[in-house]
Amino acid sequence: MSNSKAIAGAAFAAPAFALMLALLIGPLVVLLALSVTDYRLGALAVNLVGLGHYAALFSDEVFQRALRNTFLYVGFVLPGAVFGGLGIALLVHARIRTRSFYEVIYFLPVTSTLVAMATVWQFMLHPSLGPVSAIFSAFGLAGVDLLNDPDLALGTLAMIGLWQQVGFNMVLFLAGLSAIPRDLYEAAALDGAGGGADRFLRVTWPLLGPTTMFVTITSTIAAFKVFDTVAVLTKGGPLGSTETLLYVLYLEGFQYFRTGYAAAMTIVLLAFLIILSVIQARVIDRKVHYA
Amino acid sequence: MPIERRPPAGITLRGITKRYGAATVLDGVSLDIRPGEFLTLVGPSGCGKSTLLRTIAGFEPQDEGEVAIGGRVVDALPPAARDVAMVFQSYALYPHMTVAGNIATPLEMRRLSLAERLPLLRLLSPRRPRIRREIMAEVEVVARQLDILKLLDRKPAQLSGGQRQRVALGRAMVRDPAAFLMDEPLSNLDARLRVQMRTELAELHQRLGATFVYVTHDQVEAMTMSDRVALMEAGRVLQLGTPAQLYDTPASIAVARFIGSPPINLLPATAQAHGVLQAEGLVLQADSTVPPGPVTLGIRPEALALAPEGAPGTLAVRLRRAENLGAEWLLHAETPAGVALTARVPATEPVPERFGFTVDPARLHLFGAEGQRIETRLGAMVAA
Structure with missing residues (x-):
């Protein structure tokens, strides 16, 4: 390649490279740098603490609890969001005239602001006024306070998270379902695989592979980043039972102004997300076939 | 096994x-x-x-x-x-x-x-x-x-x-x-x-x-x-x-038009009394059972042959395009009335500058006004 061509190529790539540097790589480097200092927002002096913050994370009970809670939350929301989305998509896809109606209904939670909807949920779940409690007491479970019971609060938040994510996944699965050629179902019908289970196992599920991979990874990331419901509904309580990574991170960074420590947490959160995504992509990719 | x-x-x-x-x-x-x-x-x-x-x-x-x-x-x-x-x-x-x-x-x-x-x-x-x-x-x-x-x-x-x-x-x-x-x-x-x-x-x-x-x-x-x-x-x-x-x-x-490549040529003709058919310069004798009125002649491209220009009983045409297929020519021509005719002729000699088409009456198809086939034996009649 001639020199002038190389220069021209670099010039063309430069704007994108500069933007990536400024918006993605730069902040990450700053974050990494902050995580090894004792920087506090507004402080005049900064000291290097090395990997001290990371070591502290291992013995920080609040962080450990937040980590456990977050994994519990993801473990509950992820299967529900993926298989719930798939199940609803399968049902909605089979509708002909009412399909768009159901699409809108299930997609509504996605378009609404979770902070605003959280107040609705607060009313719905209110132990004496809320309709959910009314249903509970009809079954003899009077006085259950879903958001203030340490054993139930995280599960309740997970249900709300699920409620919000499932519609989005449904739309993705619907797109995947529409892309499956009709010929394949007809070939399956002739081959004797026309029954529900065989249709699903021979055609629908394998051909939804790429969609499932995408949905799983995005749902994991979304679940990992749970924040608004915690901040609005429980503030991490009761007894820290709903403290999640992002919420603790927010407290450290923006309530206690321990920016350096919060930066270290962010790095850990990022590392988790990257590792999980890579594992999922690797595992699923081996079984996915892009036609 | x-x-x-x-x-x-x-x-x-x-x-x-x-x-x-x-x-x-x-x-x-x-x-x-x-x-x-x-x-x-x-x-x-x-x-x-x-x-x-x-x-x-x-x-x-x-x-x-x-x-x-x-x-x-x-x-x-x-x-x-x-x-x-x-x-x-x-x-x-x-x-x-x-x-x-x-x-x-x-x-x-x-x-x-x-x-x-x-x-x-x-x-x-x-x-x-x-x-x-x-x-x-x-x-x-x-x-x-x-x-x-x-x-x-x-x-x-x-x-x-x-x-x-x-x-x-x-x-x-x-x-x-x-x-x-x-x-x-x-x-x-x-x-x-x-x-x-x-x-x-x-x-x-x-x-x-x-x-x-x-x-x-x-x-x-x-x-x-x-x-x-x-x-x-x-x-x-x-x-x-x-x-x-x-x-x-x-x-x-419809069948004649769909089957065959290049497609069959369709030449509008008129059936007169006693089964005399007339189409452009062509006069043919059909059975007297053919009812008078408009009919269509179907001519496969290979049923057309080159003839000297202006010879009696031939179709006068103007060549629009000649396609060389190696062993044969496809000649796309047009009659004075504007009917497109395609002929398939052996490429044994160069295509003359001006020419007419003769048709083999035995290989013609006759269709009635509704497009239905009319079974008849056609013979050539030199124009009066």
Whole structure:
């Protein structure tokens, strides 16, 4: 390649490279740098603490609890969001005239602001006024306070998270379902695989592979980043039972102004997300076939 | 290990009618497809040929009429129970399965129970390994016949169009079905491969001795491969016959126009009293039974020959374009009245600058005002 061509190529790539540097790589480097200092927002002096913050994370009970809670939350929301989305998509896809109606209904939670909807949920779940409690007491479970019971609060938040994510996944699965050629179902019908289970196992599920991979990874990331419901509904309580990574991170960074420590947490959160995504992509990719 | 093949089955269609809302797609189609024959449904797009094939397969239940396969009425049966196999235009291979898995699918569905096909649960079946081995042996027999033995472990995405086509055929053959249904199976292949697969399909039909029902819009495929051709238009069968019958004695202008490449020339003519026909410079003597009025002469391109310009009893034409096909010329010309005529003449001598056309009256087709064929013996009459 001639020199002038190389220069021209670099010039063309430069704007994108500069933007990536400024918006993605730069902040990450700053974050990494902050995580090894004792920087506090507004402080005049900064000291290097090395990997001290990371070591502290291992013995920080609040962080450990937040980590456990977050994994519990993801473990509950992820299967529900993926298989719930798939199940609803399968049902909605089979509708002909009412399909768009159901699409809108299930997609509504996605378009609404979770902070605003959280107040609705607060009313719905209110132990004496809320309709959910009314249903509970009809079954003899009077006085259950879903958001203030340490054993139930995280599960309740997970249900709300699920409620919000499932519609989005449904739309993705619907797109995947529409892309499956009709010929394949007809070939399956002739081959004797026309029954529900065989249709699903021979055609629908394998051909939804790429969609499932995408949905799983995005749902994991979304679940990992749970924040608004915690901040609005429980503030991490009761007894820290709903403290999640992002919420603790927010407290450290923006309530206690321990920016350096919060930066270290962010790095850990990022590392988790990257590792999980890579594992999922690797595992699923081996079984996915892009036609 | 030769597979014992069952005798082929015939397919009988009685008054098949199919409507979508107000549109009638099939209008009382009746056809007798003989056991072991290669029957082609051909026609322009939208003529109902694919719908008819899908009705036989059981994908589109007919509104009226009856389908019988091998003497058994199958109207109430789902596709899998009709004992027919289909090759789709898109091949419709399972993209996540190997070639072997694709071909084995119809057998697995028939010989293994649902529990034996489910993930994990299938491992509990003691007889499954034996059945799988038997199936794989049969898959190999079919793969050998189609020359795809080396591809058994590949996925469809790793195959060329022609190879996918063979896998689709293999999946159909392995079942030893009563009949093969093929929906434009060659139209996704490039021109060279299409010609090659045409021959292979025709040979396969001979080797299997099975009933083939083949749908195409390409009259060349219909003419070259079929035992009989059913030409369809607007949901009806216009003519059913051997390729030669359709070419030599088309029942109507529509048939004549569809069959043959380049297409037949249609020359408007007038029938006068006593069966005298007049068209441009041409005067012909038909039977006196031809009723007077407007008629159409159908002239195949090879029924035209070069004549000196202005000779009596010839058509005066002006050459518009000459195509050299190597062994012959295609001459695209126009009469003074503006009728386009195409002639196919041997390329033995250069095309003269100015010329006329003579026609061989024995090879002319005469069509009435409604486009129906008029059987008559035509003779030349020199213009007075």
